[in-house]
Amino acid sequence: MISLNKPSLDKCDLCLFKQMVRQYVSEEDFQLLYHSTIQLRYKKGENILKQGSQFSHIIFLSKGIVKFNYENEFGKNFILTIVNSPKLIGGINVFNDATNMFSIVAIEESVACLIDINVLKNLALKNSLLTMKLIEYASSTFKDSILNFISLAHKQVNGRVAELIIYLSEKVYKEKDFAMSLTRKELAEFAGCSQENIIHTLKRFHKEGVINTDGKRIKILDFKRLLEISKVG
């Protein structure tokens, strides 16, 4: 965590989350929330939220890309999902005050607003509609992650890598031709296989003319074929 700025109201206007909250609460309550929010900047690789820590803030990712990382009892990492801004993250267990199920780590320079959970809870107590909207907002991100994870779980590496490329292209980088900020090791943690297997598979796709790889740059050449591979598994 590098800088700690009180966000200007200008910046907050760009924040979809605050826009949403604003619809349902009074200006007074909004100001309360605004003053209990801190905006932080994260460098690549920094933890925004640590697995096992106490849940204290709702996080709105206003800029950057993050990974949801789960570490098992043997120190092995799995990437549950990767999401792009702007998005409300880490908000699923808002009303379930437990510890965080996973870490959230910036994989590119990111900016996040940390909204105090207790202040938000107090607002929500006064306002059911807000509560519902919060849940709706938070659970959709969560649901996507899970579906993504389920989908990955029982496919062979070919299918998983194909799906992963499509996911990165469509949901994260929003380009058919993108330069990832993920290492091969991270790709492996995402696909749930060994690093070497990722490399072999990418190379195979490259040779077959499905994609073009050049270091961290991936270009999708034959989307239809890629989709087919991802489906057949």
Place this chain on the structure above:
Amino acid sequence: MISLNKPSLDKCDLCLFKQMVRQYVSEEDFQLLYHSTIQLRYKKGENILKQGSQFSHIIFLSKGIVKFNYENEFGKNFILTIVNSPKLIGGINVFNDATNMFSIVAIEESVACLIDINVLKNLALKNSLLTMKLIEYASSTFKDSILNFISLAHKQVNGRVAELIIYLSEKVYKEKDFAMSLTRKELAEFAGCSQENIIHTLKRFHKEGVINTDGKRIKILDFKRLLEISKVG
């Protein structure tokens, strides 16, 4: 679905969910909820809730055991988790009115109360605390399922089967020696491997004296060893 009875208030007293709701709403509102609830009995193998269908009821499983089943685009099934009564199930996307992510299927004769989602929503709108409690209640079941699934996802079959046996023993049947109502095929869908692999693995465990298998009956002989296998993966 066999019988369709209006539950007696007596029976409702046993329903943990209704007990919970009762704490937060007026008797009048509770009656409203009560009259919009139907209680159904399901035979083994019957769908309580179908993947892809519209979300219309919150389900309280008052008796029986169910599986959460996910079917992919090729008709292949995966069991996400198996839960025992009493438990609130299928309630995670209450405020996210989408379609159901998975099917819920009775694997033993079960009884469930279907609570009308719109009536509940109206109550929740008047009562934030209820909303929060609902979320809390529903998301804890969901969270467990997910953790369970993540844990299974990246282990080898040995570890997955060991974990599965422990799970069934501790969370579902609550005995070290239990008679499952699951077929080998279902075990395979739970562990995410082939039926034959399940059989081979169970046999190996049997030979090594870790468990005793006799058809659908499983007896854990060496729990410590089983735990070890499940951890190492």
Place this chain on the structure above:
DNA sequence: CGCGAGCTTGACGTTGTTCAACTAGAGTGG
């Protein structure tokens, strides 16, 4: 220039799937 991190390669053994054949028990109908 040398070092280290990330990446690549191919060989090899292990794990897991598929397939085909077989067994056992339950239900059915002549």
Place this chain on the structure above:
DNA sequence: CCACTCTAGTTGAACAACGTCAAGCTCGCG
């Protein structure tokens, strides 16, 4: 009461997928 069939379970062999290992490569940086 026996033959037939259907389903669940079991077995082992062949084959494919995958992880591991060990070695080498490349690029950026001190």
